[in-house]
Amino acid sequence: MSTEVTLTGQERSAELDVDQLRQLVGLVEHDPAGDPFPVSGWDAVVWVVGNANQAAHYYQSAFGMDLVAYSGPETGQPDHCSYVLTSGAVRFVLQGGVSPDSPLLDHHRRHGDGVVDIALEVPDVDRCIAHARAQGARVLEEPHELRDEHGAVRLAAIAAYGRTRHTLVDRSRYSGCYLPGYVERRSGHVRRPGAPRSLFQALDHVVGNVELGAMDEWVAFYNRVMGFTNLAEFVGGDIATRYSALMSKVVASGNHRVKFPLNEPAPGRRKSQIAEYLEFHGGPGAQHLALATGDILASVDAMRAEGVEFLDTPDTYYDDPALWARVGEVRAPVEELRRRRILVDRDEDGYLLQIFTRPLGDRPTVFFELIERHGSLGFGKGNFQALFEAIEREQERRGNL
Numbered sequence: 346m347s348t349e350v351t352l353t354g355q356e357r358s359a360e361l362d363v364d365q366l367r368q369l370v371g372l373v374e375h376d377p378a379g380d381p382f383p384v385s386g387w388d389a390v391v392w393v394v395g396n397a398n399q400a401a402h403y404y405q406s407a408f409g410m411d412l413v414a415y416s417g418p419e420t421g422q423p424d425h426c427s428y429v430l431t432s433g434a435v436r437f438v439l440q441g442g443v444s445p446d447s448p449l450l451d452h453h454r455r456h457g458d459g460v461v462d463i464a465l466e467v468p469d470v471d472r473c474i475a476h477a478r479a480q481g482a483r484v485l486e487e488p489h490e491l492r493d494e495h496g497a498v499r500l501a502a503i504a505a506y507g508r509t510r511h512t513l514v515d516r517s518r519y520s521g522c523y524l525p526g527y528v529e530r531r532s533g534h535v536r537r538p539g540a541p542r543s544l545f546q547a548l549d550h551v552v553g554n555v556e557l558g559a560m561d562e563w564v565a566f567y568n569r570v571m572g573f574t575n576l577a578e579f580v581g582g583d584i585a586t587r588y589s590a591l592m593s594k595v596v597a598s599g600n601h602r603v604k605f606p607l608n609e610p611a612p613g614r615r616k617s618q619i620a621e622y623l624e625f626h627g628g629p630g631a632q633h634l635a636l637a638t639g640d641i642l643a644s645v646d647a648m649r650a651e652g653v654e655f656l657d658t659p660d661t662y663y664d665d666p667a668l669w670a671r672v673g674e675v676r677a678p679v680e681e682l683r684r685r686r687i688l689v690d691r692d693e694d695g696y697l698l699q700i701f702t703r704p705l706g707d708r709p710t711v712f713f714e715l716i717e718r719h720g721s722l723g724f725g726k727g728n729f730q731a732l733f734e735a736i737e738r739e740q741e742r743r744g745n746l
């Protein structure tokens with residue numbers, strides 16, 4: 346079996362090696378030879394936001410990202426502006442409408458700040474599209490090439506849940522800062538003295554919320570169209586608090602580089618957190634992005650210092666002897682985890698530390714997770730109960746429970 350992992354350009358320029366990446370996001374061995382839809386890794390997460398100019402500042406100051414590229418009216422793109430930021434191998438593209446007629450403004454009016462495109466780097470765009478089409482995927486953009494003085498990028502796009510798309514990108518013949526049409530751009534933002542060089546180094550997983558009854562459909566979509574396999578982690582209606590419930594399954598690319606947990610609301614006595622998301626987002630969409638860090642304690646401290654708000658885990662979580670019996674020894678003292686409200690979970694492969702932010706936009710929709718893996722290939726299933734209770738306290742404050 347081949348254990349070969351090919352780093353993407355962004356991973357190489359972030360100076361990640363294969364072992365670091367394996368540790369960060371929990372890679373497994375995989376033979377790409379029989380893969381009908383080979384995926385090299387994440388390319389970018391593209392957002393539509395209400396004010397890309399200010400969001401770009403937020404992701405630099407609060408998330409420690411670097412501004413690297415820009416396109417907008419000054420570069421011949423009158424409709425919208427677009428800021429590209431990176432942290433390690435993670436690339437965000439923040440887009441906001443400029444022209445009053447921009448379709449992005451209509452999108453934002455309906456959905457608020459959110460993810461519109463989870464772009465994946467693939468070695469062969471045409472092969473992926475041919476397979477996706479044969480498996481019934483909706484092709485939104487046929488394979489085509491964009492060129493400039495830095496070379497050529499081959500792209501295509503398929504539709505995913507809600508109005509989310511997957512753009513497929515082959516940038517193996519391109520050396521520019523992002524895509525043709527973008528120019529390099531740096532900012533004068535200065536990091537606080539003592540702040541870590543990067544607060545996260547890789548994207549671990551992106552969770553999608555879909556409608557009641559649609560989860561299995563989308564699991565089958567990723568199985569069929571992208572050749573993704575189902576991971577063991579499964580959350581049934583049994584994991585629920587008194588009020589809220591969800592169902593969850595996880596699909597992943599062959600070596601687990603790209604992982605998509607999919608949630609659907611489960612009927613409960615009161616409105617579930619997934620139902621709240623679907624209502625305020627105006628349909629299915631990306632619920633949270635998990636950012637992999639090598640030092641979650643330092644990352645949380647730096648983000649808190651910049652005003653990022655995390656979900657508050659109850660003290661009872663840390664006082665529960667059953668928790669520590671289950672997770673055993675971890676790298677940081679319990680008091681250090683408690684002070685930061687970091688959660689911990691263990692499975693047969695190892696353990697993980699994780700924490701969740703509150704929703705970052707005006708609507709109770711998309712949020713982030715920080716995750717530090719130590720061998721665990723899971724998603725923190727053991728923390729769902731504690732997490733749901735924390736989310737529900739927030740829902741209650743918003744009057745949406």
Ligand SMILES: [Fe+2]
Pocket residue numbers: 550552633635714724
């Ligand atoms: Fe997660």
